[in-house]
Amino acid sequence: MWEYTELVQEHFLHPRNVGEIENPSGMGDVGSLACGDALKLTLKVENDIIVDAKFKTFGCASAIASSSALTEMIKGLHIDEAAKITNQDIADFLGGLPKEKMHCSVMGREALEAAIADYRGTVLPTAEGEIVCECFGVTDLEIIRAIKESNLRSIEEITNFTKAGGGCGKCEEKLRDILRATAGETFEIKAIAQKPQRMTALQKIKKIEEVLEREIKPGLRKDGGDIELIDVDGDFVMVSLRGACTSCAKSQTTLKQYVEKKLRELVLDTLIVEDANS
């Protein structure tokens, strides 16, 4: 069950600016009924000021509340100021959204961008991206943007923000590739056939600690080395090698081919191990 703020409930129960402006100055039509969420935003713009905004949304409570909030936020704004609004601004306006529903605020931001592009007669760069998630029609550029803007660190977070990966799961390997490439990973990506398990952040940390203690540390200690868990951020596991491992020429190979391999086998097959000292 999602926890909704009072503002989300208020905008869902009493949405503002519902409808469609006739002969709009700009229109953004995003999402699709087949994917479960769709938003049509129409703007009336005079001298680059948004004098009216209306929306029609098909979707959940968060989608309706985000659309309603968006129209309230942009009315009276100069088009250049409206263009700076982010999905986080929409979520903040509502006092926050459940993390699993952040894609609703992203849909609002996308509709706004599309409407502004329509008004300006320009083409959005995301329109040129390649579809990665066929279930929800999400492109690689949209995913890369979401990862960078919201510092996403796991496939679960990508799904929360873009919906990509939230259907049949066939795109998960591509999502992993994009996540690693965007996070600066350059090593060869191995195909992982297993579907990743879902676990809470706390469960993940506990399991990683357990595997480090039981499976990894004893092996390293035999050669005078050791390892310490520094942080876990989404799928990224920051560790620090200790003792003989720090001066070992093969320390990076140890991290990737031994530590990461073990953690993937025994905890979660999407984990990415990084050296906290590099």
Ligand code: FES
């Ligand atoms: S193709 Fe992405 S969830 Fe189905």
